[in-house]
């Protein structure tokens with residue numbers, strides 16, 4: 001979220017000598033330095049080394065012979081300004097925010113957030129979004145590359161706040177799949193639009209009837225589809241002056257039966273001329289077809305699936321012989337998890353509750369957030385995680401998408417995400433969910449680690465398919481050598497922390 005990353009201040013240029021250096025030289029120290037720094041470790045071999053004809057005697061988990069970790073010979077130090085100057089990087093931009101034609105007051109908002117330069121998706125999307133007459137857009141870009149700002153800037157640019165009446169009548173509607181994401185987007189608009197007098201933002205998420213407002217007297221509404229649908233039906237939300245509709249995590253919204261139907265019903269109640277904007281890091285082919293119907297004749301920004309992984313995320317896996325060993329490995333990892341912030345993704349609410357119960361009983365401090373928890377209780381958990389009060393969060397796919405907490409340096413896939421494929425004999429991975437989950441770390445040029453636990457041949461096979469699908473490397477870490485596990489994770493986390501500390505003090 002923007003407000004968590006308010007002080008990134010990239011500087012121009014940077015020689016090769018600047019960028020290639022020893023790790024200990026990589027800590028930002030000088031007061032004239034303004035760019036946060038990250039360190040990219042070199043990559044070793046991957047899951048492709050599995051040889052099924054040579055099973056190990058230790059059972060399924062131990063069968064997984066993958067790569068051995070290699071000490072990187074050197075590390076490459078990269079500054080945000082360097083990333084943004086590299087045309088192949090999703091953070092690259094040839095333009096400035098000024099050149100994109102944004103209002104002075106919005107530029108001021110961006111400046112207070114430390115946004116110096118647009119990212120690629122912002123540079124490409126904004127001219128398409130802000131043109132007149134407005135055109136629909138289907139926009140795709142890697143996780144953590146600034147899609148939120150792309151759609152928020154278009155909305156802010158289109159606001160008419162000249163009268164009290166217009167300030168209090170919704171002109172833009174943003175739909176998100178979860179209350180956490182809706183609240184996060186509200187936070188971004190509040191900071192980005194802070195210099196626009198009269199801007200009022202309303203949140204439409206499930207709430208007790210008692211706390212629900214009688215009318216949404218606001219200029220922008222952000223909410224979840226079910227609540228928004230209900231509010232329009234009950235005339236709490238007046239849709240007649242809406243000019244822009246955004247679906248964040250659009251593929252997920254359109255593909256899920258309940259959410260998809262709600263989005264379609266909401267859209268049917270909006271003005272016909274509304275600009276429809278769909279954003280996500282992923283648009284699988286079958287959802288792309290719905291997207292074309294939902295946002296007809298749209299401009300498109302799309303990526304090949306091989307282009308979707310984020311370079312700064314180091315992807316690893318750990319062999320576990322069974323579920324109990326998964327738990328033991330998690331407990332072993334705990335000391336490392338608390339160095340930064342970490343998210344543990346599990347398959348079911350029940351396993352989230354069980355892991356939380358066991359870890360708390362053993363004296364560890366962890367929080368858990370699943371769909372089983374309601375309303376303001378959920379807000380308290382995510383707020384504690386954002387503030388760093390809770391450093392380890394156990395969750396299900398409910399938080400797999402969109403959540404932006406810049407201190408997350410480690411993501412654990414306790415279970416490899418699996419697609420529900422009725423009638424299929426083989427277990428298939430959920431490629432999109434894998435990508436969104438690991439994308440909770442490595443935000444906007446930062447570095448992070450994603451570790452997947454693998455406890456069966458099936459899980460190994462799913463992870464191999466994920467690697468193949470995204471043409472990425474997922475390296476094996478040897479759980480017989482915890483010193484090595486610790487060394488590789490700490491190295492990455494330490495650098496993320498150095499960066500975070502530096503950003504905070506700059």
Ligand SMILES: Nc1ncnc2c1ncn2[C@@H]1O[C@H](COP(=O)(O)OP(=O)(O)OP(=O)(O)O)[C@@H](O)[C@H]1O
Nearest residue numbers: 001002005115117143144145146147148402404444
């Ligand atoms: N131009 C910019 N300069 C500096 N930081 C930026 C810029 N644009 C976005 N950011 C920061 O990058 C982070 C990620 O942005 P955002 O949450 O919009 O990513 P996203 O593309 O929507 O990711 P996801 O697909 O995971 O939802 C945020 O912390 C945001 O403040």
